Amino acid sequence: MSHKQVSQKNGSLVNGTNGHSNGYGNGTNGLSNGYGNRYKNGFTDGHHVEHGHSDFMKIQRYQDLIGSTPMVDITSLANPKVPGVKVLGKCEFLNPGFSMKDRIVKNIFDKAEQTGLLKPGGTVVAASSGNTGAAVAMLAAMRGYNAVITTSPKCSEEKVASIKAYGAKLIMSPPGVSEDHPESYMNMAKKLARENEGWFDVNQYDNLDNPEGHYRTLGPEIWEQTVGRVTHFVAGGSTGGTITGTGKFLKGKNSNIQCVLADPMGSIFHEYFMSQKLTKPKKFLVEGVGKGSIPGCMDFGVIDDVIQVTDKQSFQTCHQLARKEGLMVGGSAGLNTWAAIQLANQLEEPGVVVTVLCDLGVKYLSKVYNETWLQENNISYGIN
Ligand code: PMP
Secondary structure, three states, X not given: OOHHHHHHHHHHHHHHHHOOOOOOHHHHOHHHHOOOOOOOOOOOOOOHHHHHHHHHHOOOOHHHHOOOOOEEEOHHHOOOOOOOXXXXXXXXXXXXXOEOHHHHHHHHHHHHHHOOOOOOOOEEEEEOOOHHHHHHHHHHHHHOOEEXXXXXXXXXXXXXXXXXXXXXXXXXXXXXXXXXXXXXXXHHHHXXXXXXXXXXXXXXXXXXXXXXXXXXXXXXXXXXXXXXXXXXXXXXXXXXXXXXXXXXHHHHHOOOOEEEEEEEEOEOHHHHXXXXXXXXXXXXXXOOOOOOOOOOOOOHHHOOEEEEEOHHHHXXXXXXXXXXXXXXXXXXXXXXXXXXXHHHHHOOOOEXXXXXXXXXXXXXXXOOOOHHHHHHOOOOOOOO
């Protein structure tokens, strides 16, 4: 069999298993077409005999594999009213640090290096609910920086342990402090940056290189992978970087694309969107999304609607994703998917709803996939 035949066979095999009879063809999946840089290297393209040496030379460093994630069809979880409705999930958990935050940290580091804010051997400080912290710690390790991460006790033990595994110093804020408290994880990072000359503050909440990272990568990938057929983009927000950057790119391509913020019940974004009023946040369990203040990166001008989601809906959707589609993802991916499904089920005409599977479920084995923890929080397993 020639190498060309091998490639074709692989292409149709991937196509077949994903059930892509929707006209998107092979072009939608990272594995089948070498989309982006993720799978271009090594021996995956069937040309290794003729071009073995040059392919070998193309093998990259781990940080170069950020982005170009595959997209998967998760319509099986929805029950649309009309034919031709698709729900697609962007597999951001397949980034090297297992979340979409690798994209923004790479952009922020690249920019800070170019402008001289980040110098060889320097120290980076970042406030994070966990994923940005892991991405900062990972990239700092690879690029020779020291990393100091501040987070809150809400951060899962798996995320805390992985930040330390990359060699970063982790500082935990006291329990129960509000975001405006001087000892909140966000304010602690700002204080450290002020008090230590030369430290670079990632400041993901206000640094516009965060949404720009998504504008430059996540948006274009979604546009290309759906061959421009995306009609709705659904994402939760914390810094607002994902929805703002991706939404701006997609609306620039087609102003009819609707951007919908999935917001945990208890976050202040929903009420702010409805009435421009700032309210007091309430407790919720989903990590990494929702907020008690409005970050500088969040641009409500991009957002067409907000769907509120409960902890139970988020976590039970995670269980469904794992047990129906083999996708073991974090709570915010469950939240996004629940909102995307509601939207898809209400559509009156064909549409392509794209959402973000933000991070890996392994980061939450002690919570989202732990029956004892779920019971303690009065949440039953969504599917058995
Ligand atoms: N999901 C998870 C798991 C996250 O860590 C984050 C970021 N804190 C988000 C969603 C929200 O992304 P953004 O900050 O871009 O709004």
